Amino acid sequence: MAAQGKATLVIGNKNYSSWSLRPWMALAMGGIPFEEKLVRFGEPRFSREVKKISGAGLVPVLLHKGNAIWDSLAIIEYAAETWPKANIWPKNAAARAMARSAAAEMHSGFGAVRNACPMNLRRPKVALKAGFSVAVMKDVRRIETLWSQCRRLHGKGGPFLFGKFSGADAMFAPVVTRLDSYAIPVKKETREYINAVMATPAFNAWLAAALKEPWIVPHDEAE
Numbered sequence: 001m002a003a004q005g006k007a008t009l010v011i012g013n014k015n016y017s018s019w020s021l022r023p024w025m026a027l028a029m030g031g032i033p034f035e036e037k038l039v040r041f042g043e044p045r046f047s048r049e050v051k052k053i054s055g056a057g058l059v060p061v062l063l064h065k066g067n068a069i070w071d072s073l074a075i076i077e078y079a080a081e082t083w084p085k086a087n088i089w090p091k092n093a094a095a096r097a098m099a100r101s102a103a104a105e106m107h108s109g110f111g112a113v114r115n116a117c118p119m120n121l122r123r124p125k126v127a128l129k130a131g132f133s134v135a136v137m138k139d140v141r142r143i144e145t146l147w148s149q150c151r152r153l154h155g156k157g158g159p160f161l162f163g164k165f166s167g168a169d170a171m172f173a174p175v176v177t178r179l180d181s182y183a184i185p186v187k188k189e190t191r192e193y194i195n196a197v198m199a200t201p202a203f204n205a206w207l208a209a210a211l212k213e214p215w216i217v218p219h220d221e222a223e
Contacts, residue, residue, distance in 0.1 A: 004064075004065075004082055004083060005064065005065055006033045006034060006035060007027075007032070007033070007034040007035070007062055007063060007064035008034065008035045008036070008037055008062070008063040008064070009023060009024060009027065009034050009035070009036050009037070009060055009061075009062050009063075009075075010036075010037045010038075010039060010050065010053065010059055010060060010061040010062075010063065011024060011036055011037070011038055011039075011059050011060050012038070012039060012040070012041050012059045012060075013038070013040055013041050013210075013213055013215055013217065014038070014121070014206055014207075014209050014210035014213060015119075015120060015121050015122055015210040015211075015213050015215075015217075016041065016118065016119055016120060016217050016220045017041070017059060017060075017119070018114075018118075018119040018174030018177075019058075019059065019060060019072045019174075020059050020060045020072075021119070021173050021174050021177075021206060022060075022072040022073075022075075022076065022170050022171050022173060022174065023060050023062065023072050023075040023076055023079070023170065024036070024060070024202070024206060025169070025170040025173050025200075025202050025203065025206070026075075026076045026079060026088055026167050026170035027079055027086075028201075028202035028205070028206075029165045029169075029170065029200060029202045030079065030083060030086030030087065030088050031086060032079060032083045032086050034062075039059065040215055041215070041217050042215070042217060053068050054068055054070040056070050056071075058070065060072060060075060061075075062075045062078060062079070064078075064082070072107070072171070073103060073104070073107045073171065076088060076103070076167045076170060076171070077167075080167065087164065087166075088166060088167045088170075089166055089167055090154065090162045090163075090164075090166055092154070094153075094154070095153075095154040095162050098150060098153065098154060098162075099150070099154075099161070099162050099166050099167060099168040100167075100168075102146055102150060102161065102168045102171070102172075103167055103168045103171040105146065106168075106171045106172055106175065107171065109139075109142075110139045110142070110143065110175065111139075112133065112135035112136045112138065112139045113136055113139040113140065113143075113175065113178060114178075116128065116132070116133065116136050116222065117136070117178045117181070117182045117184075117222060118178075118219070118220040118222055119174045119177055119178060119181075119220070120181060120220050120221060120222070121177060121181065121207055121210045121211065122210070122211060123181045123182070123221075123222075125180065125181055125182075125183050126182075126183055127182060127183045127184070128182060128222065128223065129223050132182075132184065136184075140179070140184055140186065143172075143175060143179075143190075144186060144187055144190050147161060147172075147189075147190060147193055148187075148189060148190075150162060150168070151189070151193070159192070159193065159196035160193070160196060160197070161193070165200065169197060172197075173197055173203065176193075176194050176197045176198060177198075179194055180194055180198065
């Protein structure tokens, strides 16, 4: 993998940037060499700095061999193609198809959970004061059903959705933190999966750095 050259992943605040966490986890768990560049949310240079490398003006962005790849799922797919030995997607075709489907559903869905429960790793692990809406709990039940289906069909050989850690687990990592941080009631098997993701070396390295960040983004401090 080193022969492909080192990449740079441009990310936002580790405490809040759910989209940055996704490819960071995929690269780190895949053993792919990369450097990170953090551009803090809210600082005047954020838009200017990011737009220099991506017209979208958003993080994350992966820089590699003159390419700028933006969007979390696109970065994960690029990494899977560029570093095939990282095994970012399952080797089995049926499992790989399902993993990509699950990742795509995460990419485009679950807006109620994402809006009501922004990722905030410093947050005390308590429920929202206002409780959880019907829409939020509908999202949670769909997430649980999907995770259970992945585990039942393809989860042998490890504690993750497809046994070994994959791009699907990376895409769902921020949801894992939301379910944990907001103390959302879940099934026993869901809690076991949450614990497995949060026990990975990659997540713990990210979390340790996030907890050291002094910056506050009021919009993401849901009560």
